[in-house]
Each structure stands twice: as structure tokens, then as C-alpha cells.
Amino acid sequence: MARRSSRKRWLSGLRNTAAALIGLAWLVPLLWMFLSSVSNDADVYRVPPKLWPAWNWGNYARAWAARPWPRYFANTLIIALSVVAFTLVTSILAGFAFALMRFRGSKTLFYVVMSVMMVPQTVLLIPNFILAHTTGLYDTYWIQILPWAASVFGIFLLRQTLSALPTEIFEAAELDGAGPVSMLVRIAAPLAVPSLILIGLNTFMGSWSSFVWPYLMTQNDTVRPIEVGLQAFYGAEGTDWTGLSAAVTFTTLPVVILFFSLQKYFVQGAFSTQGAVQ
Amino acid sequence: MTRNPIRGLATLLVAGSMVLLSACSGSTAGSTPSASALPSLDPSKQTTITFMEAMSSGAQQAALKKMTADFEAQHPNVTVQLQEQPNYGALQTKITAQVAANSAPTIAQVYENWADELSSSNVIVPLDEYVASSKDYKDFYSGIQADMKLRDGKNWMWPFNKSVVVQYYNESLVPKAPATWGEFAQTAKSVSKNGVVALSIDPGSETSPAGGTALFEILAESFGTPVFAKDGTPQFDSDAAKKALNYLVDLKKSNALALGTNYPGQTALGNQTGAFDVSSVASYPFNQKAVGGKFVMGVAPLPAGTAKTANQLAGTNIAMFSSADDQQKAAAWAYMQFLTSPAEMAYWASQTGYLPVVKTAMDEQAMKDYLAKNPWVGDVVKQLDTATPLPPVSYVNKASGALSTAISSAVNGTASVDDALAQAQAAGKKAASES
Numbered sequence: 128m129a130r131r132s133s134r135k136r137w138l139s140g141l142r143n144t145a146a147a148l149i150g151l152a153w154l155v156p157l158l159w160m161f162l163s164s165v166s167n168d169a170d171v172y173r174v175p176p177k178l179w180p181a182w183n184w185g186n187y188a189r190a191w192a193a194r195p196w197p198r199y200f201a202n203t204l205i206i207a208l209s210v211v212a213f214t215l216v217t218s219i220l221a222g223f224a225f226a227l228m229r230f231r232g233s234k235t236l237f238y239v240v241m242s243v244m245m246v247p248q249t250v251l252l253i254p255n256f257i258l259a260h261t262t263g264l265y266d267t268y269w270i271q272i273l274p275w276a277a278s279v280f281g282i283f284l285l286r287q288t289l290s291a292l293p294t295e296i297f298e299a300a301e302l303d304g305a306g307p308v309s310m311l312v313r314i315a316a317p318l319a320v321p322s323l324i325l326i327g328l329n330t331f332m333g334s335w336s337s338f339v340w341p342y343l344m345t346q347n348d349t350v351r352p353i354e355v356g357l358q359a360f361y362g363a364e365g366t367d368w369t370g371l372s373a374a375v376t377f378t379t380l381p382v383v384i385l386f387f388s389l390q391k392y393f394v395q396g397a398f399s400t401q402g403a404v405q
Numbered sequence: 406m407t408r409n410p411i412r413g414l415a416t417l418l419v420a421g422s423m424v425l426l427s428a429c430s431g432s433t434a435g436s437t438p439s440a441s442a443l444p445s446l447d448p449s450k451q452t453t454i455t456f457m458e459a460m461s462s463g464a465q466q467a468a469l470k471k472m473t474a475d476f477e478a479q480h481p482n483v484t485v486q487l488q489e490q491p492n493y494g495a496l497q498t499k500i501t502a503q504v505a506a507n508s509a510p511t512i513a514q515v516y517e518n519w520a521d522e523l524s525s526s527n528v529i530v531p532l533d534e535y536v537a538s539s540k541d542y543k544d545f546y547s548g549i550q551a552d553m554k555l556r557d558g559k560n561w562m563w564p565f566n567k568s569v570v571v572q573y574y575n576e577s578l579v580p581k582a583p584a585t586w587g588e589f590a591q592t593a594k595s596v597s598k599n600g601v602v603a604l605s606i607d608p609g610s611e612t613s614p615a616g617g618t619a620l621f622e623i624l625a626e627s628f629g630t631p632v633f634a635k636d637g638t639p640q641f642d643s644d645a646a647k648k649a650l651n652y653l654v655d656l657k658k659s660n661a662l663a664l665g666t667n668y669p670g671q672t673a674l675g676n677q678t679g680a681f682d683v684s685s686v687a688s689y690p691f692n693q694k695a696v697g698g699k700f701v702m703g704v705a706p707l708p709a710g711t712a713k714t715a716n717q718l719a720g721t722n723i724a725m726f727s728s729a730d731d732q733q734k735a736a737a738w739a740y741m742q743f744l745t746s747p748a749e750m751a752y753w754a755s756q757t758g759y760l761p762v763v764k765t766a767m768d769e770q771a772m773k774d775y776l777a778k779n780p781w782v783g784d785v786v787k788q789l790d791t792a793t794p795l796p797p798v799s800y801v802n803k804a805s806g807a808l809s810t811a812i813s814s815a816v817n818g819t820a821s822v823d824d825a826l827a828q829a830q831a832a833g834k835k836a837a838s839e840s
Contacts, residue, residue, distance in 0.1 A: 169675060170697070257505055260506040365692075367463055
């Protein structure tokens with residue numbers, strides 16, 4: 128018995144050590160980025176980096192002056208929060224309909240929606256660009272929000288989550304006179320909160336870090352997000368690594384803070400949907 | 406040539422959108438200027454032109470902004486909107502998309518092979534009439550003059566940021582720059598010890614050939630046969646090409662060559678694990694930063710080969726889009742000439758490291774001051790008379806991509822030199838036949 132308990136403790140210690148090491152390994156790129164951001168230009172090429180850099184905070188001042196970051200921050204927030212709001216609404220509506228409402232062609236329609244996942248977005252860029260111009264949406268917030276207002280992943284996840292709920296709940300609600308909207312708002316949505324948080328976080332981070340779409344669909348700093356602004360440090364003949372590292376540090380910080388403050392929900396969401404997906 | 410994250414994407418998009426470009430050509434071809442008269446700038450009219458460019462960071466951005474502001478001050482009725490793109494791959498994507506959407510800029514930076522595609526779709530205008538009216542054209546270096554033309558012999562481009570390849574070296578390891586490629590190999594092998602690998606290059610990838618491929622192309626020409634014939638036909642399996650690839654393989658076997666990505670030569674030179682960086686003259690400010698005074702960085706023209714001293718003319722030109730109206734074309738032409746005027750070119754070169762395209766820029770005080778600090782520029786700039794660009798054919802990137810793959814596989818030992826080049830030749834010919 129004592130031997131088994133000791134073995135358990137040993138295994139648990141090993142597991143925790145391995146987890147801590149993997150966690151630290153994930154921190155290395157962030158640490159490297161920070162060290163580069165306060166290094167001199169010549170030191171940034173050292174491998175491994177100097178653990179006690181030159182503390183050149185001037186890189187931050189230079190990076191901050193290079194682009195209108197407050198504008199970019201505001202733009203990115205407006206775009207990301209709008210995309211999240213739209214995605215959550217469209218995902219829960221479509222997920223609810225596909226999971227719980229019976230209508231003709233629902234399965235076919237669901238597979239059609241899923242098939243969108245298979246289309247590489249790259250091949251649609253030029254037609255989409257022409258469409259953006261034709262509709263007058265080019266170089267606006269809307270062109271960065273509307274195309275992402277529905278998420279196939281979100282619809283799929285909520286359909287699976289809601290399908291896994293006992294049907295008796297909804298049958299009982301129906302007997303009590305609840306209509307589809309009432310069932311959606313009062314039963315389905317509250318029970319799907321972890322999934323909604325997962326979708327929201329995924330969507331937010333995806334929107335925050337998207338580059339190709341906003342780069343192609345915008346021209347002016349007044350509507351451009353952070354990721355496009357970061358390109359300012361890549362030149363045609365080389366890269367300003369210290370400036371880029373400083374800019375990436377102060378632009379990544381909000382997302383890191385958001386992730387750590389909401390990581391409980393993130394993990395919860397991932398685990399709660401695991402069974403549903405299976 | 407530089408590597409960037411979306412160049413491959415750009416290649417894909419460009420290939421896919423050629424149909425759209427062709428579709429656009431019908432509506433724009435008619436606005437090509439007639440032989441009789443060039444559009445003239447009406448000083449009483451306010452005109453806005455757009456210049457789509459990739460000079461979006463550091464000294465290049467600052468210099469272009471200042472030159473543009475100076476031009477606007479001289480032409481108060483003209484506004485130049487700089488449409489910055491983060492890199493050349495992004496620039497190509499954006500030009501393609503905007504042309505397809507019938508919203509092309511007035512002018513844009515273009516590589517020769519892009520101009521070939523754009524001219525065949527009639528979305529850019531030939532510049533022969535404009536060139537004939539230029540007072541500075543006769544003073545352009547002859548390599549620059551040749552580079553303005555496409556295969557049809559017409560001038561389609563106006564020069565802007567041009568460069569050639571040079572050798573940067575750590576003077577504490579290499580006291581004197583090698584004069585021949587033979588000497589270069591000897592020196593590289595002798596200094597490759599104690600953690601130093603003399604040269605690091607990035608061949609790029611199938612869709613995005615980079616500086617390492619340019620080096621191979623220069624070597625092949627130095628050894629007797631350029632990788633592309635004058636008409637653009639790939640000749641990747643020539644004896645000279647085999648000699649060039651064997652040269653790189655031999656360096657690798659002697660631990661004097663490493664393959665990497667993202668300016669590996671600059672990185673290795675900067676952190677003192679490399680002795681050389683073979684890259685564009687425009688990398689000078691970036692290399693200086695990387696070295697940061699840790700040692701004296703020498704700069705010299707490329708070594709001579711067994712057949713000749715070859716170099717590749719790099720950088721972009723400016724093309725004018727046919728969708729612009731006459732006022733915009735006149736304003737754009739005034740701006741283009743302003744950029745290449747001796748005083749502006751001297752300023753541009755001294756700020757960015759690019760070479761002045763007009764010989765008379767060397768007489769400007771800004772250039773004299775720059776030369777006093779960087780005497781090597783005097784030798785390098787002469788190569789603008791002899792350096793040749795890659796042929797202006799639409800498939801050149803794809804064909805060079807096949808060479809990138811050949812270099813990687815031969816240097817890494819996964820294919821023999823002969824097999825790697827035979828495969829590249831087949832891929833290059835296929836790309837040419839499909840264009």
C-alpha cells in the first residue's frame with residue numbers, strides 16, 4: 128500500500144515537473160522577444176540571447192513613434208469585439224437550429240455550411256477584393272467585420288454542444304408553452320456558456336492576429352489593425368528586429384492579459400465540449 | 406531578391422488572377438498615350454496621384470517621404486499619396502488585386518517580370534515617348550537603360566531603387582576581400598573553424614526564391630553561362646551551372662557554407678559566427694546595424710569568375726498604369742523624373758544604400774560626402790553598366806524557384822548536382838512553356 132502511494136507521488140511529481148518544463152518552454156519565445164526588445168541592434172543576433180541585455184528602452188520609444196498605435200489599438204478592438212459579438216449571435220442561432228429544429232434539408236444545409244471549412248480562403252482573396260470594391264466596403268471597418276460575422280467552427284461546436292443536451296429538457300419546456308426563441312434564450316444559451324466563451328476567445332484571438340485579410344482590404348491607418356502596422360518593421364532589404372520586438376511586446380500584452388484572466392473559461396470550454404464533439 | 410512571408414501567396418494570387426487582368430485590359434488599352442504628344446501638367450488643376458511602393462520602413466521610408474514632400478513643394482498643385490506595402494510580395498498581391506478591381510494606382514514599383522505580365526494585359530503604358538523627353542535618361546548607366554525595356558524592346562519602366570550584390574566581410578577574419586571566386590572559396594574554408602561558418606545563404610523556396618539563389622545565378626554566369634538565355638530560356642543544366650552548384654556543395658562539405666532563412670548571412674556576420682555576407686548593396690544599413698561596431702565590416706564588389714565578373718541587377722522600377730487620366734499621367738511623369746534627378750538620386754543613395762541610377766548624381770555634394778565615408782561605393786556603382794537583371798519574363802520567379810529547390814537538395818546532399826539541375830531544368834522549361 129505504502130509502496131503504491133509512494134509510486135503515485137513519484138508519478139505525480141514527474142508529471143508536474145514535465146508540465147512545468149513544457150510550460151517554461153512555451154515561455155521561451157516570449158522571453159526572447161522581450162530580451163530582444165531591450166537589446167542593442169548588434170546583440171539581437173546573438174544565439175542564445177543575452178540574458179542581461181543592454182536595457183535599451185529607446186527601442187520602445189522608437190517603435191511607438193513609428194506608427195499610430197493608439198489608433199491601431201482602437202481599430203483592432205472595435206473590429207475584434209464586433210466580430211466576436213456577431214459570431215456569437217450567428218453561431219448560437221445556427222447551432223440551435225441545426226441541433227434542435229427539424230426542417231427539410233437541415234442535414235444537407237449543415238453539410239453545405241461545413242464544406243465552407245474546406246475552401247482555402249487564399250483562392251478567394253482576389254474575387255473578394257473585387258467584391259469589396261464593388262460594394263464600397265473596401266478600406267472600412269465593415270470589410271474587416273462582416274465576412275467574419277459567422278463562424279463555421281462556432282456553428283459546428285454549438286450544434287454538437289446542444290445536440291448532446293437531453294432532449295427531455297426541451298420537450299418539457301415545449302409542454303410548458305415555450306417557443307423556440309424562449310428555449311434558445313432561457314435554456315440553450317445558458318447551458319452553452321462554456322462553448323460560447325471558447326468560441327468568443329478563439330474568435331477574438333483570431334481577429335486580433337489576422338493579417339492577410341485586413342492588409343489586402345484596407346489602405347489607410349484610420350481603419351487598419353495592429354498586425355498590419357507591425358509590418359512597418361520589415362523592410363525590403365532587412366528587418367528592424369529590436370523595433371519589431373518592442374512593438375510586438377506592447378501589442379501582444381493585451382491578448383496575453385486577456386488569455387490569463389479568462390483561461391479558466393478557455394480550459395472549461397475546451398473540456399466541456401470534448402464530450403459533445405465525440 | 407528577398408524572402409518574405411507572403412511572397413508565395415503573391416505568386417499564387419498572381420497566377421490565379423491573370424485571367425482577371427486580361428479581362429481588365431479591354432477597357433484600359435485605349436488610353437495609351439499617342440505618339441504625337443505627351444499629356445502636359447496643367448498647373449491650374451489640382452491633381453492627386455497614388456504611388457504604390459514597398460519602401461515602408463527605416464531609412465527608405467523616411468527618404469522617400471522627404472523626396473515626395475520636396476516634390477509637392479515644387480508642384481503645389483500635385484499631391485502624391487504614398488501607398489506603402491510592407492514588402493515586395495505584398496506589393497505584388499496588392500497591385501494584382503487593385504488592377505483586377507479596376508482601381509490601379511497611378512504608378513507603382515514593379516519588378517521586370519511583373520511588368521511583363523502587366524504590359525501583356527495592357528494595364529501599364531509604354532514609356533518610350535516619355536523617355537525620349539527626359540533630359541537625364543542619357544546619363545543613366547547602360548545597365549539601367551537596358552533594364553527599363555521588356556522583350557519587345559520598348560521602355561515600360563522607369564528606374565528607381567536599384568542595387569547590385571556585394572560581399573560584406575569581417576575584416577578581423579578576412580583582412581582583404583577575395584578578388585576571385587577561387588580565392589573566396591579558399592578564404593572561406595580557412596576561416597571556417599572555432600564555430601565560424603564562413604557564409605550563410607538563403608536559397609528560398611520553390612515559390613519564393615531568395616538571395617542564395619541569386620548568388621548561384623551570379624556564380625553560373627561568372628563561370629561562363631547565365632542561367633537564363635537572353636530570350637529567357639532556362640539553361641540550368643549547363644556546365645557553368647553544374648560548376649556553380651558544385652562550388653556551393655564543396656563549400657558545404659568543407660563546413661564553410663550553411664543554409665538558413667531570413668537574411669542568415671546578415672545574422673551570422675552580426676553575431677560573428679560568419680565571415681561573409683553576400684547580399685544586396687541596399688543591405689548595407691542593416692548589416693551595419695547587425696555588426697554594431699563589434700568589428701570593422703569591409704564591403705567590396707563581387708569576386709571575378711573564370712569567365713567574367715558577373716553581377717545581378719536587383720531592385721525595382723516604376724510603371725505607370727493606363728487607367729490614370731492625362732493629368733495624373735503628367736503629374737506622375739514629373740514625379741518620376743524628379744525622383745531620378747541627380748540631386749534626388751544622390752540623396753536617395755546616401756540615405757538608403759541603393760545605387761544612384763544616373764551618373765551625374767556622383768557629382769552632387771551629398772554623394773561626394775557619402776563616397777568619402779564609403780569609398781567602396783565608387784567601385785560598386787560602376788557595375789550598373791554591366792550587371793544584368795533576371796530576364797523580364799513572367800515565369801522567371803517560378804523557374805528560379807526550381808533552382809532554389811535544386812540548391813537546397815544538392816547542398817543538403819539529398820540529390821546529386823546533375824540530378825538536381827536536371828530536375829530544375831525540366832521544371833524551368835515547363836514553367837516557360839506554360840507562361
